[in-house]
Amino acid sequence: MTTRTEYVKGTPVALDGDRAVAEAMRQVNPDVVAAYPITPQTEIVQRFSEFVANGEVDTEFIAVESEHAAMSACIGASAAGGRAQTATAGAGLALMWEVTWVAAGTRLPIVMHVVNRSLSAPLNILCDHSDSMGVRDAGWIQLYAETIQEAYDDAIQAVRIAEHPDVMLPTMHTLDGFVLGHSLERIEVLPDEVVRGFIGTYNPRYSLLDVDHPVTFGPNDYHDYFFEHRRQQIEGMERALDVIPQIGEEFGALTGRRYGLVEGYQLDDADFAIVALGSINGTVKVVVDELRRQDRKVGLLKVRSFRPFPADKVAQALGGKRAIAVLDRSFSFGAQAHPLFLEVLTALYTHGFTPGMANYVFGLGGRDTLPWQIRQVYDDLAELEGVVSAPVRYLTVRE
Amino acid sequence: MALSLKQLSTKGELLAPGHRACAGCAETIIVRQVLHAIDYPVVVAVPTGCLEVVTTPYPYTSWYVPWIHSAFENSASTIAGAETMYRSLVKQGKIEDRGTKFVVFAGDGATYDIGLQFLSGAVERGHRFLYVCLNNEAYMNTGIQRSSATPMGAWTTTSPVGEVIVGKKENRKDMTAIMVAHNIPYAAQAAPHAWRDLMTKVQKAVEVDGPSFIDVLSPCQRGWRYETEETIGLSKLAADTCIWPLYEVVDGVWKLNYRPKKKPITEWFKSQGRFSHLLRPENKHLVEEIQGVVDKEWERLLRRCEVSGAA
Numbered sequence A: 001m002t003t004r005t006e007y008v009k010g011t012p013v014a015l016d017g018d019r020a021v022a023e024a025m026r027q028v029n030p031d032v033v034a035a036y037p038i039t040p041q042t043e044i045v046q047r048f049s050e051f052v053a054n055g056e057v058d059t060e061f062i063a064v065e066s067e068h069a070a071m072s073a074c075i076g077a078s079a080a081g082g083r084a085q086t087a088t089a090g091a092g093l094a095l096m097w098e099v100t101w102v103a104a105g106t107r108l109p110i111v112m113h114v115v116n117r118s119l120s121a122p123l124n125i126l127c128d129h130s131d132s133m134g135v136r137d138a139g140w141i142q143l144y145a146e147t148i149q150e151a152y153d154d155a156i157q158a159v160r161i162a163e164h165p166d167v168m169l170p171t172m173h174t175l176d177g178f179v180l181g182h183s184l185e186r187i188e189v190l191p192d193e194v195v196r197g198f199i200g201t202y203n204p205r206y207s208l209l210d211v212d213h214p215v216t217f218g219p220n221d222y223h224d225y226f227f228e229h230r231r232q233q234i235e236g237m238e239r240a241l242d243v244i245p246q247i248g249e250e251f252g253a254l255t256g257r258r259y260g261l262v263e264g265y266q267l268d269d270a271d272f273a274i275v276a277l278g279s280i281n282g283t284v285k286v287v288v289d290e291l292r293r294q295d296r297k298v299g300l301l302k303v304r305s306f307r308p309f310p311a312d313k314v315a316q317a318l319g320g321k322r323a324i325a326v327l328d329r330s331f332s333f334g335a336q337a338h339p340l341f342l343e344v345l346t347a348l349y350t351h352g353f354t355p356g357m358a359n360y361v362f363g364l365g366g367r368d369t370l371p372w373q374i375r376q377v378y379d380d381l382a383e384l385e386g387v388v389s390a391p392v393r394y395l396t397v398r399e
Numbered sequence B: 001m002a003l004s005l006k007q008l009s010t011k012g013e014l015l016a017p018g019h020r021a022c023a024g025c026a027e028t029i030i031v032r033q034v035l036h037a038i039d040y041p042v043v044v045a046v047p048t049g050c051l052e053v054v055t056t057p058y059p060y061t062s063w064y065v066p067w068i069h070s071a072f073e074n075s076a077s078t079i080a081g082a083e084t085m086y087r088s089l090v091k092q093g094k095i096e097d098r099g100t101k102f103v104v105f106a107g108d109g110a111t112y113d114i115g116l117q118f119l120s121g122a123v124e125r126g127h128r129f130l131y132v133c134l135n136n137e138a139y140m141n142t143g144i145q146r147s148s149a150t151p152m153g154a155w156t157t158t159s160p161v162g163e164v165i166v167g168k169k170e171n172r173k174d175m176t177a178i179m180v181a182h183n184i185p186y187a188a189q190a191a192p193h194a195w196r197d198l199m200t201k202v203q204k205a206v207e208v209d210g211p212s213f214i215d216v217l218s219p220c221q222r223g224w225r226y227e228t229e230e231t232i233g234l235s236k237l238a239a240d241t242c243i244w245p246l247y248e249v250v251d252g253v254w255k256l257n258y259r260p261k262k263k264p265i266t267e268w269f270k271s272q273g274r275f276s277h278l279l280r281p282e283n284k285h286l287v288e289e290i291q292g293v294v295d296k297e298w299e300r301l302l303r304r305c306e307v308s309g310a311a
């Protein structure tokens, strides 16, 4: 790892999450973008359309007639050997569901910007993670951002991760709808040439447009090969466990903002920890600081990469803690516990740890979660030591 | 290239033999006709359906051209993505412009039903691609279920001949007219027995600066219930009974390409098992009703061509 003291100077600007992502897309300058409006992502397509209309990008923009068509067009475009991107949220991601699997199974390095939104019914345009959790098994890499800066940085790194020859998997990075999508934050935007230098050029191994070397994409695959192809896909996902932090380090060496698979906050000597995805991590950090001032040994593990799930890193970071609360911003009806909790529990158990654990569901449909509620979770944790089978709890819900 | 059989016979095949299509399948005949007609590099997209299944059983492929299958409904968007990438890369000087043509071969289910929105969107946006519907008038790959291209009265496995309902009750969609309503620069109906007509249409279609659509009747011996050697004969009979008129619409101008001495619909019904129930005396009224529909549609087509001054 190279250590640099001189980092590239970004321009400090106030941007909301959607505009920050659109800005990253402008800098990445994909060959094709196909997208469709849906709250709270709409600003991304709108802003990007302006870049196209003003000739600020080389991108051909396809204003498709649905999100399914957006992903389908990205599949055709990516197979044709260039960079293809889309952006969506909630129902849009749900509508794409079938073809998210096609993108991954065809090993197409498409990048998708997801501004998290709940799923109907009842209709709700606000944030939870039901949309991205709904495609968690589709074979996409999934990165979750805590801040707008991270969302911007993820949008750039996603290109490198997806296209890495050891990976070759589509990559989505998410930002919480409204909480990040529509809030202003001071972020640093890199110079265009730095972004372009960082992402480099994409040289596909196969292209539909290479008419001299015709390739059949997406054949009919039966019991005699399908399983092996899935196995290769699994390996791509496993190798991403190395590639994501490599690229995060490279990005950090350039910008001073280093990224890994997870991020511990006041965790090393903590007895009690919270684990979470997305913007709630910011609130948890505030509470951790407050409780630390009262000499309480609490910490946080932020999971950045949910797919692939970094089980070793999670177990390493959490092993030996006395009790752990896992916050889930989505829900699996009828499940014993919810997506992040199940991953964390499995990681710990398979590494020989059995701390007290509780699963908290919070923030569904955009319900605000406040510092005092997180404080309550840390208070609960002190009583949870040795209790592994605590029932799922709901933060902020009226019973 | 002029369409002489002698010259065509020397052209290399772009669809290899040895695929797994049924004997007598028209789909592969039509694909070869279309690919032979295009004197440019070609990129092909195919939705889920018979053609995809029979030509790409991994690790084999019958395609000598770049080819992609994504899903059942989305070939139009898939080819639109590839075509857009082509324009983008050419514009940026990343690849050379070799006049590549983008072609979809899709079943009627993929076209008339589940993929209609995708096709409509791609045509409205004006992507440069040729969409060929291989119209065998039902979902054959999944075992002969009705589509909105299935003709009235036909037996399928989801429009069975029962005590109360006798085959498909509804008339089919006029897909070509739907495409014309998109102000598509080129749309046509064709059939494989009229190979020169079909191939000429393909050549016109790929020259337009925008989308083009050709609906090709594709007789299916399994689904229509006839002997394998009758495929081309049935293609002709469909044109002669006015079940499947051959025409084209160039920039909104309708032109009839073949005016048959119209044969009665019973000839058509007698030729295929899927209509055999219609020949029963108690279903005579259905035959009359369907003949009425066919006559009306034929008259409407003639009027459209007359109005266009191209009858």
Ligand SMILES: Cc1ncc(C[n+]2csc(CCOP(=O)(O)OP(=O)(O)O)c2C)c(N)n1
Binding pocket: B048, B049, B050, B051, B072, B073, B106, B107, B108, B109, B110, B111, B134, B136, B138, B139, B140, B141, B142, B147
């Ligand atoms: C979303 C989806 N729904 C249903 C199917 C099942 N399916 C596969 S092919 C097919 C029918 C294909 O019919 P058509 O488009 O007419 O083509 P043909 O096989 O007759 O050539 C169906 C229903 C599918 N693959 N995907």
